[in-house]
Amino acid sequence: MKKQPGKPVTLAHIAAAAGVTPMTVSRVINESGYVNAATRERVRRVAREMNYRRNGLARGLKRQRTETIGLVLGDIANPFAAELSRGVREILEQRGYTLFICISEHSAKEDVQAFDSLADHRVDGVIVATRASRLGNERLQELIDAGIPVSLIGRDFRHPHADLVTADNLKGGYEATTHLIKLGHRRIGFIGVSLTKSVGLRRFQGYLEALNEHGLLIDEKLIVGNRDGNDQMPGYSTEEMGHDGMTKLLSMKKRPTAIFARNDFTAVGALNAIQQAGLSVPRDVGVVGYDDIPLASHTSPPLTTVRQPTREQGRVAAEFLLRRIEDGHDRPRAEQVFDCQLVVRESTKSDRIKS
C-alpha cells in the first residue's frame, strides 16, 4: 500500500481524518495537555497510517527553537574529529538535541559559510572546532554578538560570551620536546609548519619554548612545512608532508637526530621516509607525533606521541553550550583547559645519539 507522494501530510490532514482539530492532534503528537485516551489512540493510528512527520520548520518558527546544534569541523578524515563529535553527540543525544555537522575544509571562507548556514537555519547553538582565521573570527564575533550561543574547541579566539574548551597543547609540545632533549637530542626538527606566516600553533610554540629553556639554538632549517606554505591542510594528507619534510631534513649535511611532528599522520610519513633512507627509528632518528590516534600504537616502531582527552573536550563543550542555551547570552564565559599526556613508545626509546 504505497502512499502517493503528493503534498506532505500536515496536522490539519490528520485532524480531518480523525474528526478533531489540529490542536488536538498537536497535543497527541507532543504528548502535552489533556487528551482523551480513545481520541489519542485514534489520532495516533491515523498519524501512523498517513506516515506523518512533523514539520520542523513550522515548529521551530513558532517555538523559536529547533532543538538542533551545529558543529563546525575543519575536516572529517581524522580520528580527532571523530572523537570530538562522538563526545558532543553523547551529551546532545541524552538531552534531546540533534547534531548537524558542517565541514570547512580548513578554509576561512567556508568556515564563514558554515556559520552563516547554521545561523540562517536557526540552530540553537554552534560548536566551533576549526582553527582561527581573521575572516572566521570576525563573523564569529558577529554571531555571538547577535546572541547565538557558541562554544569553542581548541580555537584561539576569545569572547566574553562564548565558552572555550582547549587542551594545553603548548605544554604538550613543550613536554614532547623536553622528552627528546632529556634523551640527549640536541638537533631536533619540527615538521608541519611554514615559517612564512606567523605560526599560532600552540604545540609548535611549546617546541620553541622547550628549546629556548634548555639553551638550545633554534635552527630555522630544521623547521619544515609543506611546499605551498599552507599549514591548514586536511589531516589525512599530511602523511605526504611528513614524508617530504623528513626527506628534506635527512638530506642535510647536519641532519637532526630527532623530530617532533605536528600530528601523528605527519609522524607516520616521517617514519616511512626514514626507513626508506635506510635509517632506523629510534636508533638513527627519534620521532614524536601528536594526538595518539589508534594507528600510533600500530606503527613499527610504535609511535611516541602526545594524547589529549578528545572525547572529553567534545563532551564539555556540549555541556557548556547547553548550559548557555538555558541560561541565556549573558552568562559569563566558561573555560576549561585539559592536560595532555606524553605517551612514550618505541620511536624514541634509544639513548645512543649520534652527534
Place this chain on the structure above:
Amino acid sequence: MKKQPGKPVTLAHIAAAAGVTPMTVSRVINESGYVNAATRERVRRVAREMNYRRNGLARGLKRQRTETIGLVLGDIANPFAAELSRGVREILEQRGYTLFICISEHSAKEDVQAFDSLADHRVDGVIVATRASRLGNERLQELIDAGIPVSLIGRDFRHPHADLVTADNLKGGYEATTHLIKLGHRRIGFIGVSLTKSVGLRRFQGYLEALNEHGLLIDEKLIVGNRDGNDQMPGYSTEEMGHDGMTKLLSMKKRPTAIFARNDFTAVGALNAIQQAGLSVPRDVGVVGYDDIPLASHTSPPLTTVRQPTREQGRVAAEFLLRRIEDGHDRPRAEQVFDCQLVVRESTKSDRIKS
C-alpha cells in the same frame, strides 16, 4: 558598538528603520523584482547595520524548500568518508545548496534517527552512505515513499525512486584475491568479517568467488572478524581488529601465506602484527588492503590495495539527487557502478611462497 542580543532582527524591523515595507526589504535581500537603486542601498545599509540574518525556517516554510541537503555517514574518521563528502560538496556548493552531515556511528538505530532528523527539518534531499540494515531500510523505504528525494552510495538497497551509486566491490575483492592466487598463494585469509551473521560485504563475496573459481577450498578458520561479532565498527579502530585477527591467524599450525583485509586500516594492523611476530611482508605473508587511503603508500612496505573512485561517487550521487529534486519523485532510478582498480605495491611483491 555592540548590539543588544535581544530578539533577532526581522524584515519588519529593517523595513521600519528604512521606511519601507517588509516586502521591499525581502526584494532587496533576495535580489528579486524591481527596487529603486537608492532604496536598495538604504535597505542594504540598514540591514548590514542591524546585522540581519534571514530566517531560514520562515523562508523554508513559505517556499516549501530549504536548499539544504543531508548526508548520512556511518563514521567520520576515515579518508573514505572525507572524500565522499568532498565530492558531494563540490556539486552542491556550485548549485547553491548547503550540506548538513549526520553520523550514525554504524548503528541502525542512529541511522533511523538521522533520517528522521533530516526529514523533520525538511532538507530537500538526503544522500545515504551507510551500510544497509533492516531497521534502516524500512525507514528509508518510508522516506522515499513519502516523496523525499534520496540518493544512495554503496548501500545494498534498491527502490524504484532512489538513485544508486556504487563501486564494484565484488569485482574489487575478486581481483585482489585473484592477484594473490596468481602469485602462488593457496592459503589466503580474510580479516574483517564475522561468520556469525550473514555477510553482505561485497568485497568479501568477491574473495569467496575468486577462491571458488580457482578451485580453492574455503577454510572458515582463515576468516576472522573481531571478538564481539560486530562488523560495523567505526573505520578508525579497525587497526586493532587487523592486529588481533592477524595474530590469531599466525598462531595456527598451518597459517595463511597471504591475507586480504577488509580495509586499509585493518591491513595496517595486520602488517604490524606480522612484523611483531618476527615475520616479514611480503616474504612470509602477503597483504592486500582496500580503499587506497593516503597512508597506504606510506607504510613499510607500501600496501597493495584496491582503489575506488570515492570523490567521483560523491559527485555523481549529488548530481543524481539534484536532478531528482528538479524532476520530481517519479523520475525512474538512475544507477551508476564504478570500477575499482587494483594498486600493486610492495606488500605482495614476493613470489616465493612457503607452503
Place this chain on the structure above:
DNA sequence: AATCAATATGTTAACGTTAACAGACTGCTT
C-alpha cells in the same frame, strides 16, 4: 493627450505549528 510598457512599492494571505485562552462537561465536595 491617450496608450503602453517598465519601474517601484504596497497589500493580502498563506506556509504548519503551537501558546494562550475559553468553553463545556464530568464527578465530587460542602
Place this chain on the structure above:
DNA sequence: AAGCAGTCTGTTAACGTTAACATATTGATT
C-alpha cells in the same frame, strides 16, 4: 444546589517570510 477542580476540546493569533496580485508613477510612443 451551588461551587469547584479536573478533564477534554476548540478558537484565535502569531512566528517571519514570500507568491500573487494590486496600485502608483514614470517616461516613451503614437
